[in-house]
Amino acid sequence: MGIFSENSLLQLPPWQLVVAGLIVAPLVFVVGFWIYTTPNTLTDSRRKYLPPGPKALPFIGNYFDLGDNEAVPRKAAAWAKQYGDVFYTKVGGADYIWLSSPKVVKDLMDKKSAIYSSRPPAPLASDVASAGRRQLFMPYGPRYRTVRKIAHSLLNITMSTGYQPVQDLESKQLLFDLLHDPEHFYDHNRRYSASVIISITYGHRIATWDNPLAKKVYQVVNNMQNYASPGMWMVDTFPSIQHLPQIFFGNWRAFGKKCHEHDAPIYLGLWNDLKKEVQEGKAKQCFCKDFYQSDPEKLGLDTLQAAYQCGGLVEAGSETTSAYLNTFLLFAAMDEGIVKKAQEELDRVVGFERYPTWEDEEKLPYIRAVIKELLRMRPPNKIGMHHATTEDDWYEGMFIPKGSVVILNWWAINYDPDRWESPHEFKPERYLGYDLPAAAYINIADPNDRDHVSYGAGRRVCPGVHVAEKSLFLNISRILWAFNISKKKVNGEVKEPLNAMVPGWMCIPQSFECDITVRSDKHAKMIEKIWSEASAEIKLDEKRG
Numbered sequence: 001m002g003i004f005s006e007n008s009l010l011q012l013p014p015w016q017l018v019v020a021g022l023i024v025a026p027l028v029f030v031v032g033f034w035i036y037t038t039p040n041t042l043t044d045s046r047r048k049y050l051p052p053g054p055k056a057l058p059f060i061g062n063y064f065d066l067g068d069n070e071a072v073p074r075k076a077a078a079w080a081k082q083y084g085d086v087f088y089t090k091v092g093g094a095d096y097i098w099l100s101s102p103k104v105v106k107d108l109m110d111k112k113s114a115i116y117s118s119r120p121p122a123p124l125a126s127d128v129a130s131a132g133r134r135q136l137f138m139p140y141g142p143r144y145r146t147v148r149k150i151a152h153s154l155l156n157i158t159m160s161t162g163y164q165p166v167q168d169l170e171s172k173q174l175l176f177d178l179l180h181d182p183e184h185f186y187d188h189n190r191r192y193s194a195s196v197i198i199s200i201t202y203g204h205r206i207a208t209w210d211n212p213l214a215k216k217v218y219q220v221v222n223n224m225q226n227y228a229s230p231g232m233w234m235v236d237t238f239p240s241i242q243h244l245p246q247i248f249f250g251n252w253r254a255f256g257k258k259c260h261e262h263d264a265p266i267y268l269g270l271w272n273d274l275k276k277e278v279q280e281g282k283a284k285q286c287f288c289k290d291f292y293q294s295d296p297e298k299l300g301l302d303t304l305q306a307a308y309q310c311g312g313l314v315e316a317g318s319e320t321t322s323a324y325l326n327t328f329l330l331f332a333a334m335d336e337g338i339v340k341k342a343q344e345e346l347d348r349v350v351g352f353e354r355y356p357t358w359e360d361e362e363k364l365p366y367i368r369a370v371i372k373e374l375l376r377m378r379p380p381n382k383i384g385m386h387h388a389t390t391e392d393d394w395y396e397g398m399f400i401p402k403g404s405v406v407i408l409n410w411w412a413i414n415y416d417p418d419r420w421e422s423p424h425e426f427k428p429e430r431y432l433g434y435d436l437p438a439a440a441y442i443n444i445a446d447p448n449d450r451d452h453v454s455y456g457a458g459r460r461v462c463p464g465v466h467v468a469e470k471s472l473f474l475n476i477s478r479i480l481w482a483f484n485i486s487k488k489k490v491n492g493e494v495k496e497p498l499n500a501m502v503p504g505w506m507c508i509p510q511s512f513e514c515d516i517t518v519r520s521d522k523h524a525k526m527i528e529k530i531w532s533e534a535s536a537e538i539k540l541d542e543k544r545g
């Protein structure tokens with residue numbers, strides 16, 4: 001006889017019946033809600049053909065495996081070895097399909113980009129904190145296509161060539177700042193990156209790191225580190241709980257609103273100031289001026305979307321670039337052999353009478369290899385790049401349901417030991433012979449010839465790749481030409497630099513110490529000269545208005 005037989009229930013006093021009801025009712029509700037919202041093999045037999053993957057717990061799936069960002073890189077690479085190039089994990093009701101070889105990335109994200117280019121639902125990161133306006137999180141659809149086209153019009157290869165003078169100028173200031181204040185290299189790299197992207201979009205230079213606008217932009221990115229981290233907020237992992245009271249889930253909506261209330265005034269402020277400058281005939285030539293004059297409303301974009309379009313580019317282009325420049329200094333400090341090899345090449349090609357310029361790029365294969373190795377070793381985030389499918393699909397007998405989170409598993413691809421010998425070592429030599437820029441490898445016919453996958457894939461591939469690569473080339477070649485980089489020495493004692501990333505989903509190095517010293521008086525004099533000429537130009541420009 002069951003414990004809840006009719007008789008036994010009837011024998012319970014009424015208060016116990018009420019208590020039993022209070023316990024059972026929520027359980028029934030949760031299980032019912034779960035069955036209603038979660039796909040399963042009973043309701044869809046095709047799910048028997050999902051790709052293989054690690055065992056998952058009931059309800060939460062692989063949540064504990066994936067909730068810790070810091071552990072994902074190692075697990076994602078190990079699972080690919082164990083389960084193959086396409087494997088499956090599950091978190092709550094969401095299907096996660098991991099693409100772990102260049103071939104499957106090409107076959108699915110590139111060749112079937114019409115259905116592999118959305119983003120997973122993110123009630124906190126996208127809907128509330130970004131008010132649905134941030135390109136990076138936007139699901140695929142008409143609005144996304146419009147904003148992507150606008151970003152492309154700003155960042156395509158022809159337009160990007162036009163920004164080279166901005167990068168050249170800011171790079172000269174970076175050399176000057178490193179010469180006079182090497183201790184604060186971390187912030188000088190951040191100033192450089194913010195200044196380039198804010199000059200391109202809004203026509204304003206960031207002359208010092210104290211500039212409040214630069215600080216605000218980096219604070220926006222910092223907020224993103226806090227709310228876009230998988231596992232940090234339940235609601236973006238289990239989107240269906242957005243319909244339940246937020247109080248049970250860390251008041252996520254209130255937190256998202258707070259982030260939006262921080263970010264939106266910054267972007268709207270920039271946009272409104274620009275409108276005023278254009279109306280008063282004072283706006284400098286820049287992307288946002290052209291964009292405003294083209295009338296975004298005609299494209300169906302409201303003021304908030306227009307402000308986020310420009311602001312989103314600023315945030316996408318700032319911390320990414322500075323994180324790579326700082327990671328480069330970290331790896332260079334840890335291995336002076338790299339610095340010596342690069343300097344041998346620079347001294348041979350560029351010499352001591354001039355400094356590296358754009359024209360040198362093709363003649364500096366080792367520098368190019370350093371940049372590729374940097375991107376291979378440190379993809380931009382710890383969790384892989386998340387796309388989402390908008391249709392059901394089949395791949396080599398495996399079922400990929402509509403709405404799956406499809407992950408570009410760069411930790412498996414960039415670290416594949418069958419392809420990259422000793423993948424955990426920083427060895428630029430492995431890229432000698434890879435003579436094309438990263439943008440060319442993105443579209444290369446044989447996927448196994450791709451250099452790395454750190455700019456993403458398919459229709460969402462990084463539109464800023466040309467600007468980013470130019471910044472990395474110019475600054476890394478100039479820094480190596482001008483300075484020696486080594487571990488910090490204090491009273492003759494060598495200090496190991498801190499090799500750790502900032503907590504959160506992005507791969508940003510934690511601030512660390514290293515020694516950056518000019519190679520000779522001749523180099524120092526040349527840096528003084530080029531910056532004094534460049535700053536005279538800036539002053540003249542300011543006078544002209």
Ligand code: HEM
Binds near residue numbers: 148151316318458461
């Ligand atoms: C080394 C620096 C950079 C790296 C490694 C990088 C990498 C990436 C990656 C992996 C994505 C997602 C691609 C995907 O979903 O498959 C992305 C998106 C994006 N990046 Fe970059 N990026 C860098 C710099 C830049 C710069 C300088 C800009 C702007 C000037 C920029 C603008 C964007 C934008 C707007 C998106 C959103 C694209 C979309 O969802 O449609 N990025 N980037």
